[in-house]
Amino acid sequence: METTVLKESFIEKSNKKLGAKPEDARISLTYLSLAFILLLVGGTLGLIQGLNRAGLFELPAWLNYYQVLTAHGILLVVAFTTLFMTGYFYAGVSHTLGGLTSKARKFAWSALASLLVGTVMIMTTVVMGDASVMYTFYPPMQASPWFYIGLVFLALGIWLAGTGVFLNAASWKKANRGQKLPLFSFFAVGGYLLLILGSLGITAEVLMLIPWAFGWTETVNVMLSRTLFWAFGHTAVNVWYLVAVSAWYVAIPKIIGGKTFSDVLARVVVILSVILNVPGGFHHQIIDPAITQGVKFMHVFMSLSIALPSLLTAFAMFAIFERAGRKKGATGLLGWFKKLPWKDVRFLAPMIAMITFIPAGAGGIAQTNNQLNQTVHNSLWVVGHFHLTVGVTVALTFFGITYWLIPYLSKRVMTARLNKLGLIQTWLWAIGMLFMSGSMHWVGLLGSPRRTSFSTYGDNATALSWDPYLMFLGIGGTLLFIGVVLMVYIAFHLMFRAPKGHTEFPVAEEEKDAAPTPKWTERWGLWIVLAIAVISMGYVIPIVDMIVNAPPGSPGFRTW
Amino acid sequence: MIKNKHNAVAIIVVLLFGVALFYVGTDGFQAYTAESARTAKLIDEKPSFPEVTLEDSQERMYPFSEFEGKYVMLTFIYTSCTDVCLQLEVNLAEVYDQIPEKYIGEDIVFLSVSFDPTRDTPEVLDKYRSYFESDGETWRMARIPDQQELDSLLDDFGVIVIPDGEGNFVHNSAFYLADREGKLIDVMDYTKIDEAAQKVTSILDAEAGE
Amino acid sequence: MKQAIYGLVLYVFLMLPPVANLAESVMTIHMHMQMPLFVIAGMLMTPYLKQRFPTFFAKWNRNGVPGIILFMIIIMYWMLPRTMDEALTIYAIEIFKFISLPFLAGVPLRDSWIKLGKMGKNIIFVTLSLLCGFMGILYIFSPEQLCNNYLIVEQITLGWAFLFLALSIIIYFIQQFFVDKTEYE
Amino acid sequence: MKMHRSEEIWLIISVTVLVLSMVVTGYQTFALGMGPPSNTETIDPQKVDETAPFDEPGVYKVGDNEYEVVMTLQIFSFTPGDIEIPAGAEVTFTMTSKDVVHGFQIAGTNVNAMVMPGHIQKITQTFDEPGEYLILCNEYCGAGHQAMATTITVK
Structure with missing residues (x-):
C-alpha cells in the first residue's frame, strides 16, 4: 500500500508539473477540435430544421428537409459524440495511467483516420442526395452503398479506439501488479467495451445491406435489419450517457471540493451498464409487427433493468453534494444546496445536465412500458426525450468537461470572463432546451409526428392546432443555435487564445476511511460473458423467429 | 478416513438417485420425449x-x-x-x-x-x-x-x-x-x-x- | 441471512401461478430463465441452510463431489425434452421441478463449488459446454418436434440459445487461463 | 459491497417502482388485452396487390357495428382514404406496406402502429366520439412523407 501511495503521488506530481504529455495532448485536441467543428455544422442544420418545422422558414429548392435531418442526426448523435468521447477518454487515460503507450497512440490516430473517412463518406452521400435515409436508415429504403461502407469505417474507428484503450489499460496493469485500475480508466474501458458490443449489431446489419445496395442481392430482411440497428442505436446513446456519468463520478466531486462517494459503487455502475444495456434497443420496437407480445413484455423487463445503474448514480451524486456542502458548514436538510459552486461553469453545466436527467430518465422509463409507448411512439415526444437525454444530459456535461479539459490540454487557463460567458451559454442552452424539448413533449402527446417537415396536412384542424407549440420549438432552436456558436467560440478560445498557465485535470480522491475496492470488480472476462449471456437472452428468441418465419424479402426503394 | 466414508456413501447415493430418476423419468430409458412416452402408453393401454x-x-x-x-x-x-x-x-x-x-x-x-x-x-x-x-x-x-x-x-x-x-x-x-x-x-x-x-x-x- | 430472504422471495415469486405460466409459455424462457432462476434462488438460500445444518454439508459433501454430481444429474434431467413437456402437463412433475432445481441443484452447486479443486471446476466447465453444445445441435437440427407443447420454431430458438450458452461458458473457461487469478483474490 | 442504509432504502423503493410498472404493463397486456399491435402474419411484399385480402382494400362490415378496414400503405398515401364509419364502431385495421416502412397513427387516439413491407399489422379501436380524425404516417418514408395523411370520419 505504502508504495502505491508513493507512486500515485509521484505520477500526480509529475503530471502537475508537466501537464498533459504533448504527444497525448495533440491526439485529444485534434479529436476535440473536430468534434466542435461538427457541432457547429450539426447545430446550424438543427436551426434550419427548427425554423422550418415552426413554419417560419421555407427551405430552398436545392436543399431537402430530410437531407438536413439525416445530416443533423448523424453528425450530432454519432460523429460529435464519438469524437468527443475519444478525445476525452484518451486524455483521461493518459492522465490517470501516466501517459499513453506508443501503441495506444497509434491506435488513436488510426481510429481518427477511420472515423474521418467514415464521416466524409457518409456526409458526401448525404450532400449528394443519395442517402436521405435518417440516421436509422431503415431498409428497404436504400441509400448509396458508400453510405453503408462509411458506417463500416465508423464502426472500425470505434473498435480501433477501444482497442487502444484496452491495450493501454492492460499494459498498465502489468506494470502495476495488484493495483486497481484508476476509476477514470475503468470508465473508459467499460465505455468502449459497451460501444463495441453494441456496434456488433450494426456491423452485422450493414454487412447485410452493402451487397443489397450494390445490387448483388435482390432483397433484404426488413425486420431483422431494424432489430440489429436498434441493438446499436440504443446502446450508443447509453454509451454517451456513460461518458457523461464518468465525469460526474470522477471530476465533479473534485470541482466542488468533495471526495468520491464510493469507488465500488461507481465501478458497479459501469459493470451493470455494460452487462444490461444492449437488449434495451427492443423498446424501440414495441409497436412493430412480427414480435409477439410475450417477447415484448420480456423486453420491458430488460429495458427497465437499465434504469438500475442510473438510479444508483442519482443517489451517489446527491450524497456527494450533501457531504461536500456539509463539510463547508452547511446545516439543515437542504442547506448544502446553497453551498454548491453555482457560479462555476465547470459545475453548473454538468449539474443542470444531471437535474435534467431526472425528468429525462423518468420519461424514458415511461416510454419503455407498452401502452405509454404506444401513445408517444414516433411522435415529437420522442424527439423531445432524446434532446433532453443526449442534448442536455450528455451535451451539457460534455460542455462542462470542455471548460477544464481543453485548457488542461492546451496548457492555458480559463479566465473569469470565459467563465461568465460559459454561464451564459449554459443558461441559454438550458432555457432553449426547455422551450424546444418542452414543446416537443407536449405536442407529441397531442399526436404531432417526428421526422416530418412543416405540414398542415391540408389544413387539417388537428394539425393546425399544433402550430403554436411548434412556434416554441422554433424559438428554442434559435436559442440553442446561439448556444452552439458560443460554445464553439469558447472551445476554440480555450484552445488557442486563453492565457497560458496550468489547469488541473480534476480527479476526485477517495475518502480516507473508504473501504478498499474488492478485486472482483476487474474481472472483465466475467462481465463480458455475462453481457453475452444477457444479449443472447434478449435477442436469440426474436431473431431466430425473424429469420425462420421471415416473409419474402424486400427490394430497395429510393423514395426521396 | 471415517469422514471420507460419508463422502463416498453420498456419491453412491447420489448416483443411485440419478439412475433411478432417469429410469423413472424415461420409462426405463425408453422414452426421452413426451411423444415417445405417449405412443408407448397408448399401445400399452389400448x-x-x-x-x-x-x-x-x-x-x-x-x-x-x-x-x-x-x-x-x-x-x-x-x-x-x-x-x-x-x-x-x-x-x-x-x-x-x-x-x-x-x-x-x-x-x-x-x-x-x-x-x-x-x-x-x-x-x-x-x-x-x-x-x-x-x-x-x-x-x-x-x-x-x-x-x-x-x-x-x-x-x-x-x-x-x-x-x-x-x-x-x-x-x-x-x-x-x-x-x-x-x-x-x-x-x-x-x-x-x-x-x-x-x-x-x-x-x-x-x-x-x- | 439477507441473502436467504432474497432467495426465498425470488423462489416464491417464481412459483406464483401467473409468473410460472408466463415463464413456461415460451420454451426458451422456460429452460433458460425460469430454471436457472430457480437454481439461483437455491444458491441464495445456501448460506442459511449451511448455517442451520453445518454438519450435514461437512459430512456428506466433504470434497464437493457428491454435490456437484447431484447438480449435474438434476440439470441433465431437466434438459430432457420430455421433462419439459411433463412439467407442463403433469402436476407432480411441476412440483418436482420447483423442489429439485433450487434444493437439489442450486444448494449443492454453491456448497460444492468452493470445495472443488481447479481440476474439478475445469471438468464441470468442459462437460457443461459440451452438453449445451450437444443440446443446441440437437434442438436446431432435429427434424421432428421434440416437445409436444412448443412450436418447432421455439425448439430451434432454444437450440441457438444453448449454443450461445455453450459459447459463453467456453469464453469464460478460456479467459481464465489468461488471467492471473491471484490478482482478484 | 457494503451499502449505506439510506442507499438500500432508495434502491428498494426504486426497484419497487420499476416492478410495479412492470406489473401494470403485464396486467394491461395480458389480462385486459391492451397489448401493443404485434401481429405476426407475413406476406410477399412484392405481391401485395395479388394477395387476399389486400387485392381488394376497403372498409368491410364484419359484424354488428364492427368493421374491418383492409388497408395498404404506399408512398405517400393510404388506400382506402377518407374513411367513414358510424359512431361507436369497433374498427380493426388490417394493414401492410407496398414499399418502405410506414407508420400508422390516428392523432388524438392511442392508435399507433408500425407497418412494414412483408408483415401484416393489425390494430383495433372503438370510435365513440363523432368527429374527423387525422390519420398520418409517422415514420419517415421519403420526400413526400409530410403529405402522407388521410382522415377517418366518425358519424
Whole structure:
C-alpha cells in the first residue's frame, strides 16, 4: 500500500508539473477540435430544421428537409459524440495511467483516420442526395452503398479506439501488479467495451445491406435489419450517457471540493451498464409487427433493468453534494444546496445536465412500458426525450468537461470572463432546451409526428392546432443555435487564445476511511460473458423467429 | 478416513438417485420425449374410441360404431395446415395404395379426422379429399362437430393440439390403428410408410389366414 | 441471512401461478430463465441452510463431489425434452421441478463449488459446454418436434440459445487461463 | 459491497417502482388485452396487390357495428382514404406496406402502429366520439412523407 501511495503521488506530481504529455495532448485536441467543428455544422442544420418545422422558414429548392435531418442526426448523435468521447477518454487515460503507450497512440490516430473517412463518406452521400435515409436508415429504403461502407469505417474507428484503450489499460496493469485500475480508466474501458458490443449489431446489419445496395442481392430482411440497428442505436446513446456519468463520478466531486462517494459503487455502475444495456434497443420496437407480445413484455423487463445503474448514480451524486456542502458548514436538510459552486461553469453545466436527467430518465422509463409507448411512439415526444437525454444530459456535461479539459490540454487557463460567458451559454442552452424539448413533449402527446417537415396536412384542424407549440420549438432552436456558436467560440478560445498557465485535470480522491475496492470488480472476462449471456437472452428468441418465419424479402426503394 | 466414508456413501447415493430418476423419468430409458412416452402408453393401454358423432365430406352423420367389425386407420388433421398434415395425408395415401385391394373397405377403412370443425366444413373436406384421391368411402374425411366430443377423443388418444393464435395449430402426428372393436391397438410413425403398410397388411393377412 | 430472504422471495415469486405460466409459455424462457432462476434462488438460500445444518454439508459433501454430481444429474434431467413437456402437463412433475432445481441443484452447486479443486471446476466447465453444445445441435437440427407443447420454431430458438450458452461458458473457461487469478483474490 | 442504509432504502423503493410498472404493463397486456399491435402474419411484399385480402382494400362490415378496414400503405398515401364509419364502431385495421416502412397513427387516439413491407399489422379501436380524425404516417418514408395523411370520419 505504502508504495502505491508513493507512486500515485509521484505520477500526480509529475503530471502537475508537466501537464498533459504533448504527444497525448495533440491526439485529444485534434479529436476535440473536430468534434466542435461538427457541432457547429450539426447545430446550424438543427436551426434550419427548427425554423422550418415552426413554419417560419421555407427551405430552398436545392436543399431537402430530410437531407438536413439525416445530416443533423448523424453528425450530432454519432460523429460529435464519438469524437468527443475519444478525445476525452484518451486524455483521461493518459492522465490517470501516466501517459499513453506508443501503441495506444497509434491506435488513436488510426481510429481518427477511420472515423474521418467514415464521416466524409457518409456526409458526401448525404450532400449528394443519395442517402436521405435518417440516421436509422431503415431498409428497404436504400441509400448509396458508400453510405453503408462509411458506417463500416465508423464502426472500425470505434473498435480501433477501444482497442487502444484496452491495450493501454492492460499494459498498465502489468506494470502495476495488484493495483486497481484508476476509476477514470475503468470508465473508459467499460465505455468502449459497451460501444463495441453494441456496434456488433450494426456491423452485422450493414454487412447485410452493402451487397443489397450494390445490387448483388435482390432483397433484404426488413425486420431483422431494424432489430440489429436498434441493438446499436440504443446502446450508443447509453454509451454517451456513460461518458457523461464518468465525469460526474470522477471530476465533479473534485470541482466542488468533495471526495468520491464510493469507488465500488461507481465501478458497479459501469459493470451493470455494460452487462444490461444492449437488449434495451427492443423498446424501440414495441409497436412493430412480427414480435409477439410475450417477447415484448420480456423486453420491458430488460429495458427497465437499465434504469438500475442510473438510479444508483442519482443517489451517489446527491450524497456527494450533501457531504461536500456539509463539510463547508452547511446545516439543515437542504442547506448544502446553497453551498454548491453555482457560479462555476465547470459545475453548473454538468449539474443542470444531471437535474435534467431526472425528468429525462423518468420519461424514458415511461416510454419503455407498452401502452405509454404506444401513445408517444414516433411522435415529437420522442424527439423531445432524446434532446433532453443526449442534448442536455450528455451535451451539457460534455460542455462542462470542455471548460477544464481543453485548457488542461492546451496548457492555458480559463479566465473569469470565459467563465461568465460559459454561464451564459449554459443558461441559454438550458432555457432553449426547455422551450424546444418542452414543446416537443407536449405536442407529441397531442399526436404531432417526428421526422416530418412543416405540414398542415391540408389544413387539417388537428394539425393546425399544433402550430403554436411548434412556434416554441422554433424559438428554442434559435436559442440553442446561439448556444452552439458560443460554445464553439469558447472551445476554440480555450484552445488557442486563453492565457497560458496550468489547469488541473480534476480527479476526485477517495475518502480516507473508504473501504478498499474488492478485486472482483476487474474481472472483465466475467462481465463480458455475462453481457453475452444477457444479449443472447434478449435477442436469440426474436431473431431466430425473424429469420425462420421471415416473409419474402424486400427490394430497395429510393423514395426521396 | 471415517469422514471420507460419508463422502463416498453420498456419491453412491447420489448416483443411485440419478439412475433411478432417469429410469423413472424415461420409462426405463425408453422414452426421452413426451411423444415417445405417449405412443408407448397408448399401445400399452389400448383405449377404446369414444362414442362420437362424425360428419363426413358427404355430409353423412354417424357414430364411430359405423365402422364396427372393421379395422380403422386413423389420422388427425386440419385442412388449413400447410406442412405436416399434407405430408401426413400424402403418406397415408401411399399406405392406402400398398394395402392389398381385397381388404380395402371390407376389413379396413381409412379415416382422417379434422380437429378444426369450424373451418373444415363438409365442402372443405370434400375438396381436401380430392387432393389425395381419397374416394370418400373407403377413405373418409370427417369432422366432429361437437367440441366436447372432439376434446374427449383428442384427450383419450393423447393428441395434443395447440392453436398458435393465427389460425394454425401445432399438433403431433402419427398413424393410429383401431381394431374391429374400436380399440386402439397401434400408433405408428407416419414417416415410415412401408413399415406401417407391412404391419397393417400382416395383421389383416393373419386374420384372413385363420 | 439477507441473502436467504432474497432467495426465498425470488423462489416464491417464481412459483406464483401467473409468473410460472408466463415463464413456461415460451420454451426458451422456460429452460433458460425460469430454471436457472430457480437454481439461483437455491444458491441464495445456501448460506442459511449451511448455517442451520453445518454438519450435514461437512459430512456428506466433504470434497464437493457428491454435490456437484447431484447438480449435474438434476440439470441433465431437466434438459430432457420430455421433462419439459411433463412439467407442463403433469402436476407432480411441476412440483418436482420447483423442489429439485433450487434444493437439489442450486444448494449443492454453491456448497460444492468452493470445495472443488481447479481440476474439478475445469471438468464441470468442459462437460457443461459440451452438453449445451450437444443440446443446441440437437434442438436446431432435429427434424421432428421434440416437445409436444412448443412450436418447432421455439425448439430451434432454444437450440441457438444453448449454443450461445455453450459459447459463453467456453469464453469464460478460456479467459481464465489468461488471467492471473491471484490478482482478484 | 457494503451499502449505506439510506442507499438500500432508495434502491428498494426504486426497484419497487420499476416492478410495479412492470406489473401494470403485464396486467394491461395480458389480462385486459391492451397489448401493443404485434401481429405476426407475413406476406410477399412484392405481391401485395395479388394477395387476399389486400387485392381488394376497403372498409368491410364484419359484424354488428364492427368493421374491418383492409388497408395498404404506399408512398405517400393510404388506400382506402377518407374513411367513414358510424359512431361507436369497433374498427380493426388490417394493414401492410407496398414499399418502405410506414407508420400508422390516428392523432388524438392511442392508435399507433408500425407497418412494414412483408408483415401484416393489425390494430383495433372503438370510435365513440363523432368527429374527423387525422390519420398520418409517422415514420419517415421519403420526400413526400409530410403529405402522407388521410382522415377517418366518425358519424
